[in-house]
Amino acid sequence: MNSQVIFLLLAAISILSALFVVFSKNPIYSVLWLIVCFFSIAGHYVMLNAQFLAIVHIIVYTGAIMVLMLFTVMLLNLNKASEPHKSIIYKGTAVVTGGMLMLVLLAAMRSTELSTYSVPAATEAGFVQNVGMKLFTDFLLPFEMTSVLFIAAMIGAAVLAKKEVH
Amino acid sequence: MSVVLFKAILIIIIFLISLTVAAYSTYAERKIAAFLQDRIGPDRAGPFGLLQPVADGVKMFLKEEIIPTVSDKLLFIAGPSIFMLTALMTSAVIPWGKPLEIGGKLYALQVADINIGILYVLGVVSLGVYGIMIGGWASNNKYALLGAIRASSQMISYELAMGMSVISILLMTDGSLSLNAIVDSQKGMNWNVFYQPVAFIVFLVCAFAETNRTPFDLAESESELIGGFHTEYSSMKLGLYLFGEYINMFISSAIIACLFFGGYNFPGIDYLGTILPRNIVSIISVGVLFGKIFFFIFFFMWVRWTIPRFRYDQLMRLGWQVLMPIAIINVLVTGAILTFFGN
Amino acid sequence: MQLTNRSKVVTKPEMTFVERLYLPAIVSGLAITIKHLFKKKATLKYPEVTREFAPVYRGMHVLKRDEAGRENCTACGLCAVSCPAEAITMDAAERQKGEEHLYREEKYAAKYEINMLRCIYCGLCEEACPKDAIYLTDRLVPSEFTRGEFVYGKDILVEKIDDRVDISKRKTSYTI
Numbered sequence: 001m002n003s004q005v006i007f008l009l010l011a012a013i014s015i016l017s018a019l020f021v022v023f024s025k026n027p028i029y030s031v032l033w034l035i036v037c038f039f040s041i042a043g044h045y046v047m048l049n050a051q052f053l054a055i056v057h058i059i060v061y062t063g064a065i066m067v068l069m070l071f072t073v074m075l076l077n078l079n080k081a082s083e084p085h086k087s088i089i090y091k092g093t094a095v096v097t098g099g100m101l102m103l104v105l106l107a108a109m110r111s112t113e114l115s116t117y118s119v120p121a122a123t124e125a126g127f128v129q130n131v132g133m134k135l136f137t138d139f140l141l142p143f144e145m146t147s148v149l150f151i152a153a154m155i156g157a158a159v160l161a162k163k164e165v166h
Numbered sequence: 167m168s169v170v171l172f173k174a175i176l177i178i179i180i181f182l183i184s185l186t187v188a189a190y191s192t193y194a195e196r197k198i199a200a201f202l203q204d205r206i207g208p209d210r211a212g213p214f215g216l217l218q219p220v221a222d223g224v225k226m227f228l229k230e231e232i233i234p235t236v237s238d239k240l241l242f243i244a245g246p247s248i249f250m251l252t253a254l255m256t257s258a259v260i261p262w263g264k265p266l267e268i269g270g271k272l273y274a275l276q277v278a279d280i281n282i283g284i285l286y287v288l289g290v291v292s293l294g295v296y297g298i299m300i301g302g303w304a305s306n307n308k309y310a311l312l313g314a315i316r317a318s319s320q321m322i323s324y325e326l327a328m329g330m331s332v333i334s335i336l337l338m339t340d341g342s343l344s345l346n347a348i349v350d351s352q353k354g355m356n357w358n359v360f361y362q363p364v365a366f367i368v369f370l371v372c373a374f375a376e377t378n379r380t381p382f383d384l385a386e387s388e389s390e391l392i393g394g395f396h397t398e399y400s401s402m403k404l405g406l407y408l409f410g411e412y413i414n415m416f417i418s419s420a421i422i423a424c425l426f427f428g429g430y431n432f433p434g435i436d437y438l439g440t441i442l443p444r445n446i447v448s449i450i451s452v453g454v455l456f457g458k459i460f461f462f463i464f465f466f467m468w469v470r471w472t473i474p475r476f477r478y479d480q481l482m483r484l485g486w487q488v489l490m491p492i493a494i495i496n497v498l499v500t501g502a503i504l505t506f507f508g509n
Numbered sequence: 510m511q512l513t514n515r516s517k518v519v520t521k522p523e524m525t526f527v528e529r530l531y532l533p534a535i536v537s538g539l540a541i542t543i544k545h546l547f548k549k550k551a552t553l554k555y556p557e558v559t560r561e562f563a564p565v566y567r568g569m570h571v572l573k574r575d576e577a578g579r580e581n582c583t584a585c586g587l588c589a590v591s592c593p594a595e596a597i598t599m600d601a602a603e604r605q606k607g608e609e610h611l612y613r614e615e616k617y618a619a620k621y622e623i624n625m626l627r628c629i630y631c632g633l634c635e636e637a638c639p640k641d642a643i644y645l646t647d648r649l650v651p652s653e654f655t656r657g658e659f660v661y662g663k664d665i666l667v668e669k670i671d672d673r674v675d676i677s678k679r680k681t682s683y684t685i
Contacts (some may be wrong), residue, residue, distance in 0.1 A: 021302075028238075028241070028303065032241075032300070035296070049282060051281065051282050052282055052285070055282050055285040055286055055289050056285070058289040058292075058293070059285065059288055059289045059292055062292075062293065063288075063289060063292025063293060063295075063325070064292065064322060064325075066499055067292075067295055067296070067299065067318055067322055068322070070303075070318075071299075071315065071318060071319075074299070074311065074315070075315075076312075127281055128281060128282060128343050139364050155487075158486060158487065158490075161482075161486060161487075162487070190547060198546075200543050200547055200550075200552075201545070201546045201550075202542050202543075203545065204545055204548055204550055204551045204552075205550060205551065206548075206550050206552040206554070209554070367532075398572070398591050468539060468543065469539070471542055472538045472539050472541075472542045473535060473538065
């Protein structure tokens with residue numbers, strides 16, 4: 001019962017903040033609402049007993065990626081005056097593509113069966129040890145591949161940052 | 167006494183201790199700065215100037231509060247609040263001492279023993295940058311924005327090396343991420359700093375960078391940026407920023423003590439446990455932890471008056487091209503040694 | 510072309526590995542600063558403890574009285590003339606009958622003001638004075654809140670009869 005209340009609260013926060021991301025005029029506020037949204041999603045992870053995922057979600061998304069995003073938006077100097085005028089054709093295309101996306105989503109939602117919320121069983125699948133075990137046994141190859149990818153990206157960044165020696 | 171009541175009391179006590187330590191850190195900073203420069207420092211308010219933090223606080227509250235008309239008012243207020251919030255949040259996972267025994271039941275001196283303790287610390291530390299960024303941007307001032315950008319890129323850069331240096335500690339403690347388990351594994355004099363000196367140095371340097379202390383205080387750098395991200399702040403909102411910084415210093419000292427210097431452990435803790443009642447040993451262990459914390463706070467200040475500030479490109483080079491590789495190599499070497507030579 | 514044989518070739522040798530670690534340098538720096546923690550402090554707690562002044566220290570002025578308690582100043586104006594900062598102003602007045610116990614000469618300064626913000630404490634007024642009336646002492650001019658309070662009148666400058674200012678050190682050490 002108690003966890004259901006928390007779930008509903010978190011769900012409301014996630015949906016509302018996601019809506020605010022779209023509807024706020026100021027891009028900075030969009031980014032900040034997105035951070036709130038990410039936090040509530042981390043809360044959902046905790047509700048599912050996946051503490052590791054929750055904290056990694058916070059570290060990676062809110063702690064690093066959103067900071068970079070905020071960075072970019074802050075430096076853009078987005079004023080009302082500098083906003084480029086959008087022609088009617090652009091607006092029309094946007095409406096059509098958005099409408100099509102909504103159609104797809106509606107179609108997908110129609111076929112899903114709405115089930116009532118049930119408290120997830122208290123598994124320990126989300127704990128660090130278990131996640132690690134899974135990653136290093138069942139998903140060893142994809143895991144190693146992604147880590148090689150990340151190392152490559154990191155070394156690439158370091159090389160780009162290095163001053164060229166003539 | 168129920169566990170909830172005990173935790174509530176513990177939270178309030180930790181909160182008060184954090185604030186008191188932070189307040190007296192400002193006093194200690196001025197005193198130590200003075201002593202290191204052959205001066206006396208503040209000694210007018212109360213005996214030895216001990217009431218100086220009170221006087222400073224009253225001054226902060228009585229100052230005129232200015233919110234720039236061109237600023238984003240909501241975010242301008244949110245900035246220092248978030249900074250203070252994140253500074254205080256980290257203390258939740260620190261084990262402050264051995265468990266207390268009240269009415270035959272054991273109560274851990276730790277607000278939340280979550281099994282991802284150290285990741286929680288890293289997560290909250292990475293959030294601390296929002297207070298600075300939001301405050302710097304909302305001020306609508308180029309110096310504030312520059313300071314905010316410097317601070318955030320510095321914090322992101324050093325977080326990585328910090329996390330990497332912690333991994334080698336985690337390898338030593340059978341992969342448990344709980345701070346309690348990490349502290350427990352360093353019983354007696356079995357401190358991690360003796361096994362992981364490289365990780366300790368990397369972590370220490372990163373802690374300096376994360377708390378924006380000299381030699382990494384480029385975010386504020388009074389001489390170039392007029393205070394950096396808090397240029398436009400006045401009154402207690404400025405006070406919250408300054409205060410939050412000292413709380414950060416306190417918490418990072420506590421974490422350094424827990425990760426590398428055995429937390430509340432001290433040599434002979436088991437022997438004392440056999441001759442003294444449990445609660446006395448707990449209180450001694452809390453005292454030992456605070457002794458270590460105060461030493462590191464002193465160390466933070468000592469370094470401040472020794473090493474001058476880095477240039478920004480030097481800072482970035484140190485973070486990415488020196489500390490990162492060192493931390494990664496340290497992890498590899500630790501892993502290899504643990505695999506091939508056992509414990 | 511070499512003009513002297515004292516010129517030196519500046520070398521910037523490559524740093525060794527230990528030097529590039531910077532840690533030894535940081536540790537030695539920390540050692541230097543920690544030494545200062547235990548050194549004797551240079552600060553004097555001013556109002557309680559004062560620094561020792563030189564015998565010829567030039568501080569706040571005093572207008573002297575003679576042994577009988579009469580004011581020495583005869584308002585000749587030489588101090589005001591000699592003052593490079595033009596800090597001194599005075600009004601002269603004639604001594605009336607029955608005032609002989611107050612003023613030594615027949616003419617006296619009814620008003621005597623020194624603007625302590627203008628004064629540069631050069632001591633020329635003291636040198637110019639033919640009547641041994643004005644001296645600079647080792648007392649300090651206290652701080653005030655407004656500029657007007659720095660214009661000192663006779664009420665501050667003239668020494669009190671029962672609280673004489675000792676200027677003997679200045680007098681003896683002054684002769685060339």
